[in-house]
Amino acid sequence: MPELPEVETTRRALEPHLVGRRIVRVQHDDPRLYQGTPLLEGQTVRAVDRRGKYLIIRAGEHLDAVVHLKMTGGFRLPPEGDVFAEAPRFERLRVVTDGGELSFTDMRRFGVWLVRQRGDYRGIDTLERMGPEPLSDDFDPGAFALAMARVPKVKPALLSQHHVAGLGNIYVDEALWLAGIHPEAGRLTREQSLRLHTAIRDVLGRAVEAGGSTLSDATYRRPDGEPGGFKLHHRVYDREGEPCERCASPVEKVRLAGRGTHFCPSCQPRG
């Protein structure tokens, strides 16, 4: 699923194909999901930014296209040349620029586009309340520790995007394993929080460098159609019953806040 590393990989791939290009036409099949996208026509793309798991296409002087890939959204570039010979599978929206075509695909139609006045994210609560970017200096260990000292359960707190941006189910499980913290642990000690801070930066940083990860069961692809440049070596995610790489105890899977949650019961103690 696209989490921060996959969205960042997407952003980097789109940038050279969009920045400086004028959007000629936007075609799509669902005005409810792709709200306001006709407003982009005639606008020149100034930048492609990312905030957490949101992509933000800066169009013209005043407009932002806020895009969330959710679970199966993604972009495709034509495999050869500037235009598509045939529509990619699950294409939902196509952007035609003065320099070529770009396709937005989304098997399950969870992904959304919203066109807003620049910086006006009212009503997009998660984006408005987004925590610091984990790979920037804004992600302050002390402030993070203070926040983690108050949360009742660490995993839902990390998924909320409120304390740190960009983590999803997979990287949360991996970061908690790295830090040796139980997903249901609450009110973390300062030491636990600092370990978690390091683990989050470590796992996300490595995944970004690798070009994101594509799981066996996931549909994420880079815009050039290649899978994530590196299959992230998952320590717990999707490894139920397999031995923990630290202590050889079988990895457990439970449901927590409605999500499949993987952890080592032995080296991720609740305390």
Next chain:
DNA sequence: ACTGGTTCCTGCGAGC
């Protein structure tokens, strides 16, 4: 201000 459950959607793999 929190938590937990439901919903959106559709392909896929397990099981019969």
Next chain:
DNA sequence: TGCTCGCAGGAACCAG
């Protein structure tokens, strides 16, 4: 072989 049925999960939304 062919069918049904859960499962996958980001975040909005709602009820408690």
